[in-house]
Amino acid sequence: MAHTPVNHPARPIFRAIGGLVGLYFVVFGALGVIAAAGGDFFAQDDTKALGQGTNMGFSLLSVLIGVVILAGTVIGRNLDVVINQWMAYSLMVVGLAALAFLQTDANVLNFSIMTVVVVLTLSLVLLVVGMYGKVGTDDEHEAWQKARLVL
Template sequence: MAPHAAHTRSPRSRNRPRFDEHLPVDHRLNRVYRVGAGLIGLFLLAFGILGMINRIGFFSTGGDTVVGLNTNGALSVLSICVGAVLLVGMVIGGNVASTLNMVLGVLFLLNGFLNLGLLDSGSNFLAFKMQNVLFSFAVGLLLMTFGMYGRVGSSLPHDNPYWKSRHPESPPARREEPEHREPRQVR
């Protein structure tokens, strides 16, 4: 076997984007991921802590509300855990926060649909009401938006690693140097 054959990648892995190599730690999009995750994480953490302080039963389906949302002990613990994960993602930043926001956004949307179907049933163990479902949809859409910012869109710059991974056949973007013009002489 030739020595260079050991280093060739399969066509499938060649198209796989390698994001960490292209986005520096201080990339401007990093702030969007961090702020979005941080604010939502802080709200969920506060919501969960306030629910725990009120000593609501763990699987209580009563009408206990905190900050306008129905809650119980299980939802409070879950909110604290998800809020902490979002805060950790905020601290780590970069692609971790972006991916975490997208994944949790999808989970919030799915949770909203699931609990919408369970609203008036005995299986509503998180004590969701309609305001919780709407909150879950809103947070899911926000998190997905924060996570997809800079990854999808019709106007991504050609040096963006996400654009490059979708267009592997395109030549690398050249930086156009401005044409040097002699100043006009005034007569």
Template sequence: MAAHTVHSGNRRRIRFDEHLPVDHRLNTVYRVGAGLMGVFLLVFGIFGVMDHIGFFDTGGDTVIGLNTNGTLSVLSIAVGLLLLVGMVIGGNFASTVNMVLGVLFILNGFLTLGLLDTDYNFLAFRIQNVLFSFVVGLLLMAFGMYGRVGTSLPHDNPYWRARHPEPPPQEQRLALGRQDRQGPQGQVR
């Protein structure tokens, strides 16, 4: 039989924008992830635009070892700028941007894998672009989810506390022990 957990009605909806303090150590992880990927995509896009590659050209022009065309270059610049904005804002915004763009990169990798060597490959992707899309997607997701999801988050983690409004079991025992030692007016017996 499957065991079902019944949650009490005091559980509130998680709003991630309220739970991470601005100076929290996770903020650095989110910013670094967004910044590294953003700078690379921005440089890749700028080099592609500088080469004056046709906007929908699928001729096989390469920049930094990846195939590109004008459309992919402009798209890379836009995504790179979005990641840099996430880096500047930091916190939950950077984490969410990293996660969302990570998922989109992975989906894009699957989509373009199916479009290789077809007339619908308007971004001029080759297999190295597909692999790059998968790697960047996984890295962005890892940077975005770091400290936000997991089975062993520490009890002082703001995301753990948002999911578990009641005190952790150890803190509950300590609170009960303090109540046993105190009388009705809070005096120690």
């Protein structure tokens, strides 16, 4: 895609930010597992971790999401770009679905409004990181520069 930057000068910073997002999910999930220990897997109670509603199911899902993001960040080679973009879109869907079912019995991940805000914010951060982290050849970088200047 010509409009996606290739070899952006701030690429290492964006990659580090992606790693921090993954680390946040791992820490939140681990704290959530500790807080939700002994409860039902999809409990809908007042269990919180870092001020966000959670249960054992969402805590374990958060750890999995964080590990996948961190693995992509460590591996690099544009795999992190694909993982960050897909995770961003997936988290947006999860966050918006949770918002729709917030006050119902369908809130199986025990989201609170703060959880929705954090998940949607982190998904936008991951999307930006995914868009600016692409690595390519010098020819691809030159083609991106030419396309950028034409617009």
